[in-house]
Amino acid sequence: MPLTNGDVAINNPQLAPGRKLIDHRSALEFLEKEYNHQDGLDVQTLLDSKSHGGLTYNDFLVLPGYIGFPASEVALDTPVTKRISLKTPLLSSPMDTVTEHSMAIHMALLGGLGVIHHNCSAEDQAEMVRKVKRFENGFILDPVVLSPDTTVSEAKQLKEKWGFGGFPVTENGTLRSKLIGMITTRDIQFHPTPSDPVTSVMSTDLVTAPSGTTLAEANAVLSKSKKGKLPIVDSSHNLISLLSRSDLMKNLHYPLASKLPHSKQLICAAAIGTRPEDKDRLMKLAEAGLDIVVLDSSQGNSIFQIEMIKYIKDQYPGLDVIGGNVVTVAQAANLIAAGVDGLRIGMGSGSACITQEVMAVGRPQAASVFSVSSFAARFGVPCIADGGIQNVGHIVKGLALGASTVMMGGLLAGTTESPGNYFVSREGQLVKAYRGMGSIDAMEDKKAGSAARGVQKSDAGKARYFSEGDRLLVAQGVSGSVLDRGSVTKFVPYLLAGLQHSLQDIGMKSLTALREGVRDGTVRFELRTVSAQAEGNVHGLHSFDKKLYS
Numbered sequence: 350m351p352l353t354n355g356d357v358a359i360n361n362p363q364l365a366p367g368r369k370l371i372d373h374r375s376a377l378e379f380l381e382k383e384y385n386h387q388d389g390l391d392v393q394t395l396l397d398s399k400s401h402g403g404l405t406y407n408d409f410l411v412l413p414g415y416i417g418f419p420a421s422e423v424a425l426d427t428p429v430t431k432r433i434s435l436k437t438p439l440l441s442s443p444m445d446t447v448t449e450h451s452m453a454i455h456m457a458l459l460g461g462l463g464v465i466h467h468n469c470s471a472e473d474q475a476e477m478v479r480k481v482k483r484f485e486n487g488f489i490l491d492p493v494v495l496s497p498d499t500t501v502s503e504a505k506q507l508k509e510k511w512g513f514g515g516f517p518v519t520e521n522g523t524l525r526s527k528l529i530g531m532i533t534t535r536d537i538q539f540h541p542t543p544s545d546p547v548t549s550v551m552s553t554d555l556v557t558a559p560s561g562t563t564l565a566e567a568n569a570v571l572s573k574s575k576k577g578k579l580p581i582v583d584s585s586h587n588l589i590s591l592l593s594r595s596d597l598m599k600n601l602h603y604p605l606a607s608k609l610p611h612s613k614q615l616i617c618a619a620a621i622g623t624r625p626e627d628k629d630r631l632m633k634l635a636e637a638g639l640d641i642v643v644l645d646s647s648q649g650n651s652i653f654q655i656e657m658i659k660y661i662k663d664q665y666p667g668l669d670v671i672g673g674n675v676v677t678v679a680q681a682a683n684l685i686a687a688g689v690d691g692l693r694i695g696m697g698s699g700s701a702c703i704t705q706e707v708m709a710v711g712r713p714q715a716a717s718v719f720s721v722s723s724f725a726a727r728f729g730v731p732c733i734a735d736g737g738i739q740n741v742g743h744i745v746k747g748l749a750l751g752a753s754t755v756m757m758g759g760l761l762a763g764t765t766e767s768p769g770n771y772f773v774s775r776e777g778q779l780v781k782a783y784r785g786m787g788s789i790d791a792m793e794d795k796k797a798g799s800a801a802r803g804v805q806k807s808d809a810g811k812a813r814y815f816s817e818g819d820r821l822l823v824a825q826g827v828s829g830s831v832l833d834r835g836s837v838t839k840f841v842p843y844l845l846a847g848l849q850h851s852l853q854d855i856g857m858k859s860l861t862a863l864r865e866g867v868r869d870g871t872v873r874f875e876l877r878t879v880s881a882q883a884e885g886n887v888h889g890l891h892s893f894d895k896k897l898y899s
Contacts, residue, residue, distance in 0.1 A: 387870075387873055388412055388873055388875075389412045389873030389874050389875045390873060390874050390875065390876070391870040391873065391874070392719065392749075392750070392867050392868075392870075392872075392874060395409055395874040395876065396715065396716055396719045396720075396750075398716060401876065403712060403713035403715075403716040404713055404715040404716055404876075405698070405713040405714050405715045405716075405737060406714060406715055406737060406739075406742070406743045406746045406747070407877070407882055408715065408876065408877055409715070409746070409874050409875060409876050409877055410874065410875050410877055410885070411745065411746065411749055411851075411855055411872065411873075411874055412855075412872075412873040412874065412875055413854050413855060413856070414854070414855050414856020414857065414866075414871075414872070415856045416853055416854065416856060417856070418853065418858055419853070420846070420849040420850045420852075420853040421849065422858060423848075423849040423852045423853060423857075423858055423859065424858065424859040424860070424861075425437045425438055425460075425845065425848065425849070425859075425860055426859070426860070426861075427731075427748075427753045427754055427860050427861075428731040428753050429462060429641070429671075429691060429731055429733070429753065429754050430641060430669040430670075430671060430690035430691040430731060431669070431690040431691070431729060431730065431731070432669055432690065433616060433640070433641065433669055435460060435461060435462060435607050435616075435754065436460035436605040436606075436607065437459065437460035437461045437605060437841075437845055438461070438744075438748060438752075438753065438754040438755060438848075438860060439456065439459075439460075439461035439462075439744075439754065439755060439757065439841060439844060439845070440456070440461055440462045440463070440464060440618075440733060440754050440755065440756040440757070441453070441456050441461070441462075441463040441464060441756070441757060441758075441761050442464065442699075442735070442756050442757060442758035442761075443464040443465060443466040443467065443619070443620035443643060443645055444466055444758050444762075444784075444785070444786055445466045445468040445469070445768065445784075445786070446762055446767060446768060446769040446781075446782055446783045446784055447466070447758050447761055447762050447767050447768075447769075447783075448463045448464055448465055448466055448761075448767070448768075449465060449466070449477055449768045450465065450477035450478075450480040450481055451766045451768070452761070452764075452766040452767055452768070452837070453465050453477070453481045453615075453617060453618075454480070454481050454484050454615065454766075455766050455836075455837050455838060455841075456607075456837065456841070457481065457606060457607040457608075457615040457616055457617070458485075458599065458603040458606045458607075458615070459603065459605060459606075459837065459838070459841045459842070459845075460603075460605030460606065460607055460845075461607065461754075461841065462607055462616060462618055462641075462754075463481075463618070464618045464619060464620055464641075464643050464756075465477050465478065465481075465617070465618070465619040465620065466620055466786075467619065467620045467621050467622065467627075467630065467645065468786070471629060471630035471633045471634075472633065474619060474630065474633075474634060475633040475634050475636070475637040476637070477619075478617050478619055478634055478637040478638060478639050479637045479638065480511075480512065481615055481617040482614050482615065482617055482637065482638040483511065483512075483513075483614075484512075484614075484615055485596050485599050485606065485608065485613065485614060485615050488564060488567070488581065488590040488591070488592060488612075488613075489590055489591040489592065489593065490590050490612070491524070492516070492517060492524070492588075492590070492591040493507060493511060493516050494516065494517055494518070494519055494522055494523055494524055494588065495507075495516045495517070495518045495519075495522060495532060495547055496518070496519070496520075496521065496522025496523075497518060497520065497522070497529065497546060497547070497548045498522070498546060499518070499522070499546065499547050500543060500544055500545065500546060500547070501537045501540050501542065501543050501544070501545050501546075501547060501549075501550060502543035502544065504516065504532055504537050504547055505537055505543070508534065508537075513593075513595070514532070514533060514534030514537070515531065515532065515533050515534070515577050515578045515593070516531070516532045516547075517530075517531055517532075517578070517580055517588055517591060518530040518531065518532060518547055518548065518551050519587075519588050524588055524589075525587050525588065525589065526587055526588065527585065527586055527587055527588075528555070528557070528580055528582055528586055528587065528588040529548070529551075529553070530547075530548065530551035530552055530553045530555070531551060531552050531555060531576075531578055531580070532547050532550070532551045532552075533552065533577060533578075536550045536551060536552065537550060555576070555580060556570065556574045556576050556579060557579070557580045557581070557582045557586075558570050558579055558580075558581050558582075558592075559581070559582065559583070559584075560581055560582065560583045560584075560589045562581060564592075564613070567579055567581065567592050568592070568597060571592055571594055571597060572594075572597060576594070577593070577594045577595070578591055578592065578593055578594065579591070579592040579593075579594075580592075596613070609640065614638070616640050616641070617638065617639055617640050617641070618639070618640065618641035618642070618643055618671075619634050619639055619641075619642060619643065620642075620643040620644075620645040621634070621642060621643075621644065621645065622644075622645060622646070623644060623646060623651070623653035623654045623656075623657045624653075627657070628657075628660065631661065631665070635665055635668060639668065640668070640669065641668070641669045641670075641671060641690075641691075642661060642665075642668055642669070642670055642671070643671045643673075643693070644657060644658065644670065644671065644672050644673070645786075646673070646674065647674060647696060647704060648674070648680075648696065648710075649672050649673040649674050649675050649680060649684060649693070650675060650679070650680035650683050650684070654672060654684065654687075655683060655684065655687045658670055658672055658684065658687040658688055658689055659687055659688065662687075662688045669690040669691065670688070670689050670690050670691075671689065671690065671691035671692065671693060671733070672684040672687070672689035672691070672692055672693070673692050673693030673694065673695075673733075673735070674693045674694065674695050674696055674735060675692060675693070675694060675696075675721055676694060676695065676696045676711065676712035676717035676720075676721065677712070677717075677720065677721070678720055678721060678724045680721075681721045681724055681725055682724070685725060685728050685730055689730060690730070690731075691730060691731050691732070691733065692721065692725055692730055692731075692732045692733065693732075693733045693735045693756065694714075694717050694718050694721045694722065694732050694733060694734055694735060694752065695714055695717060695718075695734065695735035695736035695737065695756075696710065696711040696712060696717070696736075697710070697711030697712075697736075698711070698713070698714040698717075698735075698736035698737035699735075699736040699737070699758055699759070699785060700736075700737075700739070700758065700759035701758070701759060701783060701784060701785030701828075701829065702736065702785050703785075714734070714736060714737040714747075715746065715750060718732070718734045718747055718750040718751060718752050719750040719751055722734075722750065722751030722752050722753075723751055726751065731753035731754070732751065732752050732753060732754075733752060733753070733754050733755065733756050734747035734748070734750070734752035734754070734755045734756065735755075735756040736756070736758070738755055738756075738757045738760055739759075739760065740760075741844055741847035741848060741851065742851070743755075744844065744847075744848055745848060745851040745852070745855075748848075748860055748863060748864075749855075749863055749864075749867055749872065750867070751864060751867070753860075758783075759783060759831055761834075761837065761840075762781060762783040762831045763780070763781045763783070763831040763832050763833050763834040764834045764835065764836060764837045764840055765835060765836045765837070766836065766837050767781065769781040769782040769783055770782045771833065772830075774830065778832060778833075779832070779833040780830040780831060780832055780833060781830060781831055781832075781833060782828075782829075782830055783828075783829055783830055783831045784828035784829070785828070839898070840898075843897060843898040846898075855872060857872070
């Protein structure tokens with residue numbers, strides 16, 4: 350029965366009048382033969398500053414590719430330095446309202462890395478490094494050991510200091526002396542006499558493993574026992590090391606955790622400045638177990654940073670050094686020649702930064718990331734896109750332009766694990782304090798210089814912006830607040846899931862494949878006009894609720 354309305358055979362409307370239609374089955378062959386150009390632009394054309402000016406993340410889009418795999422198969426492994434790789438490409442910024450030990454621990458557990466700020470005394474910063482390094486272990490080679498004379502009160506104080514309450518007790522109170530018992534939180538929690546020795550409450554019914562037991566074998570023994578700790582002892586029952594049940598649970602709950610392969614401890618990074626007294630700070634951090642040191646400066650191309658890089662590589666060859674910040678190839682070349690293991694890219698693009706406005710110096714972030722990372726890749730130096738990250742899309746764009754990781758400040762400042770203070774805004778919303786390290790508040794904070802006698806009191810804010818000797822401080826950042834985002838244990842997985850889905854849309858199964866696709870022109874881009882940016886955002890609604898994840 351013919352259709353009287355909309356029947357092509359009767360009305361015969363044509364898409365291409367006068368042209369012979371091609372068999373649809375030959376569409377792919379026709380595309381290959383007849384279309385000698387691809388949609389969009391390659392990355393070099395996109396970021397040609399002479400043609401398009403300096404671009405930032407909102408100025409372009411990545412064109413979609415072919416989806417032939419689930420998003421869960423997208424691999425996010427990436428290097429952060431020449432020697433250290435992460436399972437996820439996310440870093441938290443070394444700002445005093447973003448990263449202390451809690452943020453550093455949770456970022457590492459989630460496969461990323463937290464960089465501990467240095468707007469505090471060297472002792473406080475070193476203590477934060479120790480807390481990160483002790484949070485998870487394989488074999489604990491330097492456990493806190495108690496002597497028979499240690500009191501219950503002292504054991505409670507150690508629990509408050511270290512955050513855990515399971516301690517071995519040996520005859521001499523040292524490692525490699527005879528193990529006589531174990532103290533747990535339950536043993537001392539309600540003990541009525543604080544002055545009693547720990548020997549009066551310790552457990553002596555111990556499960557141990559002999560020296561030479563592999564980590565897999567020790568984990569098997571521990572999982573079958575009902576004990577919280579597994580002491581490793583030699584033939585004379587001397588304590589050699591320790592294994593913790595809590596670490597087994599962390600392995601189960603955080604399979605992506607950033608850990609060193611030999612010690613199974615979390616990878617820890619911390620920032621320092623380039624002043625002479627920062628060498629003393631670095632010594633304390635290295636003694637605490639630091640893995641990566643980040644030289645924190647708004648303009649990294651300085652004689653001070655170059656000399657500090659050379660000093661660190663000479664005195665601490667096992668420590669990886671990340672230099673910066675830089676936005677040009679010339680800046681990067683000086684730091685690469687000095688020996689950096691990684692670079693931070695960005696100047697004036699952070700949400701709380703006003704360097705570009707006040708100093709008229711800097712560079713749009715997309716142009717910076719592509720220019721510097723393309724150059725640094727020739728020398729095998731990974732780059733961090735630092736600043737300007739407001740959402741998942743910006744993370745994707747930073748990685749597509751060549752960065753191996755992205756660093757976030759304001760995006761993470763509203764999470765539970767950041768050190769800022771919560772308060773209720775005038776609009777009745779729960780917010781958290783956040784400030785740029787170039788803000789007057791940060792530069793007037795005297796915590797950083799309070800520990801060293803005879804040293805001019807200074808702080809990370811002044812040092813980062815070369816303002817130590819200034820009688821009048823010129824702000825390069827602001828103080829403000831950000832909305833509460835809940836815990837990073839929920840927010841970071843949302844960012845990672847969004848990143849995986851984005852790479853799926855682009856048709857790339859890994860960050861390595863993404864970078865290769867951009868380099869060979871397979872991954873294409875498109876510029877966005879102001880109208881296109883408005884169209885790509887929420888529009889035309891009377892009201893809406895922008896809930897990002899559940």
